Amino acid sequence: MSGHPDGPGLPLVIDTDTAADDCFALLVGLLDPRADLRAITMVAGNVGFDQQVENAFLTLELAGRAGQVPVHRGARQPLVQPWISAEEVHGDGAGGLRRTGDDRPDAEPAQDALVRLAEQHAGELTVVAIGPLTNLALAVRRDPAFASRVRELVVMGGSLNGRGNVTPAAEYNIHVDPEAAQIVLDAGFPSIRFVTWDPLSLQHAVFDAGRIERIRRLGTPLGDFFVRANQASFDFDVAMGVGGSVHCDTLAVLLALDPALAEVERRYDVAVELAGTHTRGATVFDWHAPRGGNATAIERIDGERLFEYVLRLLSR
Amino acid sequence: MSGHPDGPGLPLVIDTDTAADDCFALLVGLLDPRADLRAITMVAGNVGFDQQVENAFLTLELAGRAGQVPVHRGARQPLVQPWISAEEVHGDGAGGLRRTGDDRPDAEPAQDALVRLAEQHAGELTVVAIGPLTNLALAVRRDPAFASRVRELVVMGGSLNGRGNVTPAAEYNIHVDPEAAQIVLDAGFPSIRFVTWDPLSLQHAVFDAGRIERIRRLGTPLGDFFVRANQASFDFDVAMGVGGSVHCDTLAVLLALDPALAEVERRYDVAVELAGTHTRGATVFDWHAPRGGNATAIERIDGERLFEYVLRLLSR
Amino acid sequence: MSGHPDGPGLPLVIDTDTAADDCFALLVGLLDPRADLRAITMVAGNVGFDQQVENAFLTLELAGRAGQVPVHRGARQPLVQPWISAEEVHGDGAGGLRRTGDDRPDAEPAQDALVRLAEQHAGELTVVAIGPLTNLALAVRRDPAFASRVRELVVMGGSLNGRGNVTPAAEYNIHVDPEAAQIVLDAGFPSIRFVTWDPLSLQHAVFDAGRIERIRRLGTPLGDFFVRANQASFDFDVAMGVGGSVHCDTLAVLLALDPALAEVERRYDVAVELAGTHTRGATVFDWHAPRGGNATAIERIDGERLFEYVLRLLSR
Amino acid sequence: MSGHPDGPGLPLVIDTDTAADDCFALLVGLLDPRADLRAITMVAGNVGFDQQVENAFLTLELAGRAGQVPVHRGARQPLVQPWISAEEVHGDGAGGLRRTGDDRPDAEPAQDALVRLAEQHAGELTVVAIGPLTNLALAVRRDPAFASRVRELVVMGGSLNGRGNVTPAAEYNIHVDPEAAQIVLDAGFPSIRFVTWDPLSLQHAVFDAGRIERIRRLGTPLGDFFVRANQASFDFDVAMGVGGSVHCDTLAVLLALDPALAEVERRYDVAVELAGTHTRGATVFDWHAPRGGNATAIERIDGERLFEYVLRLLSR
Ligand SMILES: [Ca+2]
Ligand SMILES: [Ca+2]
Ligand SMILES: [Ca+2]
Numbered sequence A, B, C, D: 001m002s003g004h005p006d007g008p009g010l011p012l013v014i015d016t017d018t019a020a021d022d023c024f025a026l027l028v029g030l031l032d033p034r035a036d037l038r039a040i041t042m043v044a045g046n047v048g049f050d051q052q053v054e055n056a057f058l059t060l061e062l063a064g065r066a067g068q069v070p071v072h073r074g075a076r077q078p079l080v081q082p083w084i085s086a087e088e089v090h091g092d093g094a095g096g097l098r099r100t101g102d103d104r105p106d107a108e109p110a111q112d113a114l115v116r117l118a119e120q121h122a123g124e125l126t127v128v129a130i131g132p133l134t135n136l137a138l139a140v141r142r143d144p145a146f147a148s149r150v151r152e153l154v155v156m157g158g159s160l161n162g163r164g165n166v167t168p169a170a171e172y173n174i175h176v177d178p179e180a181a182q183i184v185l186d187a188g189f190p191s192i193r194f195v196t197w198d199p200l201s202l203q204h205a206v207f208d209a210g211r212i213e214r215i216r217r218l219g220t221p222l223g224d225f226f227v228r229a230n231q232a233s234f235d236f237d238v239a240m241g242v243g244g245s246v247h248c249d250t251l252a253v254l255l256a257l258d259p260a261l262a263e264v265e266r267r268y269d270v271a272v273e274l275a276g277t278h279t280r281g282a283t284v285f286d287w288h289a290p291r292g293g294n295a296t297a298i299e300r301i302d303g304e305r306l307f308e309y310v311l312r313l314l315s316r
């Protein structure tokens, strides 16, 4: 039950540091008939780069889409600074599961694939970035026309003048590559929509123990995968004082397919702090938007609808 | 004529950039019998320095305490950077009212008064800082023993990993003198308690039109003063999207007298961003507190209790 | 007519923001029989990007090498920040001269050409970077093996703990793209040698009015070109208090071909200031080299030998 | 031979972190009949604060001026950041020598003494600052009129767009308290003259082994003191590649008394880098001086004349 590569779905690329919630976000792109996922592009982030590639292929297998969507390898480290691991959060990001097939990544680098697909689907391509923005930044610098050809970029990253996670001030995806994030914000994308960590995801995208239990009771292979791959980050987030695991990556892909999920949104001038001693990687959303706004923050979603969607997705 | 200079009140200094809410905060220190206000120290902040001094004397008169509490002039500009006015928020900070008397400020500089009072009331003095922290920082550098002698310092300033007001990332009092704030945080005060702008004051210390109307209906001189001196900042805050005027300074003094008003508080390592391009003056509250904590954030108060207190105070 | 494309010359790429001294540096790469110039790669820098491309083709024509060396277009702006022009220094960088031919740039982007040539000439390729380091940084991020395959990178840029030119603290090439410079320094090139602005070039690579006159008297087409294309920067540098025009780019290419020109050199840990208010783009050469050194600074050359070489080159 | 407290000498304060060259600089202020040294003010710097006070009293004794010039204690730490010791350079700063008397420091804090003396000698007082600028900054903030009343401030500190000593980019006195230095530069002193580390002191104020030997051969108590107290910094500087010990503090005091020693000087806009990752504390001298200049750099002195002066001073 998929077969929409040639269907009327939204041409989509997911740029991902595949571990845990990234896997579930890929499932949305792979299984939702509204999506026509043209490529998965890999970026240095959560866990070791090669492990991330394995996790992407594993997810393709579990979705029954092995061999149908190319996986392109991109930046193995952030633009300027060294890689910052989040393995203490995610473990291997797949709950120890291993794929059975032996598909290989596409030879085309991620930045080239992004540039090519934006050209092929000019004005129609949606990119959902659920890892650090290194690949996007490299595509922007590779082709000055790239950004203008992307219909919409959905970014999971940053906080709306709120708290971070990896530091008090910075969310992981932006903290890992602040320069890349700034490049993307300056690039002239026609539309950037932000799914932030705080407050949006902390308020509306947390799956508590009760929700996880409901997923477990599905008894489906995808449900079992979810519970298993999610365990490490669930435990970590709970230890950090969050009431469950946070499904911001999944939310980002769903929002690309279902914009109406957003109940409130607002336009801002967004900048990334590149120079701070304590705040490097913080996202600063200026509500005055003196430069006219370069991005839109999703400020409220229907979190129950997100959970019900995931439940349905995993029940197949 | 309250007559508690020799009473059992809490020995108190209020360090203030007197305009609007600072005036009301002074009223708490001047009229609440639990307070023994030893000095008012003036610091560069909201409005022109000499206007602030006028506003302090006006408040003394309105409280019926003229001539009973010395007013000491302190820093006319922040420690390192130029002064940043908030006159667009406050106007003159007194609704155009003028005092009738001609008391003069005390000749002793604010930093000297702070050092002297901490020595005289060693282990017993409470300082409530409701302006930029310049005077406090100068007292810290003047006398290495100063901080250790202050029983408690209550600071109105910063945000708890939240939004700012004067910039998206920074609250006014800290933004005006970030270096002073960092000096105070590093000084070894036995207790620093923070009344932050966001979320505490925005959630619990906003007086909306209904509350202002209730104050107006008191028909007392103090109530009339409140409404009039408050008008400019009420209008400004409402235009900024806040639902009324924010009474964080008043809250800070009341918390010094009535610690039980705080329903939730937590210890943090707090640092001030001194180097950021977009975040200079942001306060960063590290919940891991790897250095053991240097300050406590008030995280929830009973806002209704604050308002009822103010109503009673102004009804006399 | 040198005819050494297949000869035993040093496989070489010159990465350039072609204007004035960059043209003369290209002449060295095009005419010196010790060089086997495989590509000219263009980077945003001195003057408008398309003008720079014109200047490169003009230089190829004047050297009699039109059609023999490919010109690859690279980054049209720095990695993170906007482009900073130096047109007030250089004018059009060619003294108003125009080429007669209509050769087109190679379709392969500069970063791809750099990666490909480093692979083809692994361990043998020399790259001389005489503009901002954007293309080099993009090649480093495109292929993690790129840096290790380059035999030597000669960089014209920065100052050895000395003065800048475009700001008091920063030299133009590094100031225009500080992040790119830091990426290059961190990339693991087996050898990076720096030709700095201060003190090296200011002490040993200045052509004063007397030297320019000697070039003019050559009466050759190349000599005439030199004098004409050099006029704007000569005038600018003299107005800035330098005793003539500075030929640091030419020096860099010559040093690649003739390492013995360097009389003193020393290994340093070099870092680029990315965060300073007044010093962004400054190069900091740590003589203690606590990390073992990542680059070598040329500290003295025989300036007379440089001039005599240029005189011979232009006399053909 | 002293007795000029009431003489026609230049009213002078030396602000010092007394160790080694600071001692010799004090000797100039104490023994040169052109100076009327009104106070020695102590600032946190080279070595432990109390040791510095001891070194100042020892120098008073050796100069035969014990009890004649008050020693005022000032800041025991820099304005914002923690103290940075230079004890690895100086040892105790006195070659192990101990004073015999038991004079006590004046009770008046250094900042108060500076403010008072500037008022008493308004328009006539010269201050020579040969340590971090903390005391000067505190005096500036204590009294907004202080700076305007000082005839001339001579600062030993920084580098003229050159190398540092304690870091590649920063000289010790400025690096220890960059915020204080910026405050002083912004304060509106009628005249600030800079004696920089590089190039001025490194080129013209180095005493090599031959010069030290000539001092040793004087056989005088002061000569013996010089050699002994100087040994540690001589050894350190030579190990760092400097050709001898650097007598920049001595030079600064002598320049205050003998302006003609300066052969070249130039006006600059000077700023201190407060935010850099690698350059914090660097002094940036802008030769364009777009704000009209706030300080003058001494660019060349007669180094032989400096040495001959010191030789005469120590021969008494
Ligand atoms: Ca992710
Ligand atoms: Ca206030
Ligand atoms: Ca160039």
Ligand SMILES: [Ca+2]
Residues within 6 Å of the ligand: D016, D017, D018, D019, D022, D045, D046, D130, D131, D249
């Ligand atoms: Ca000193």
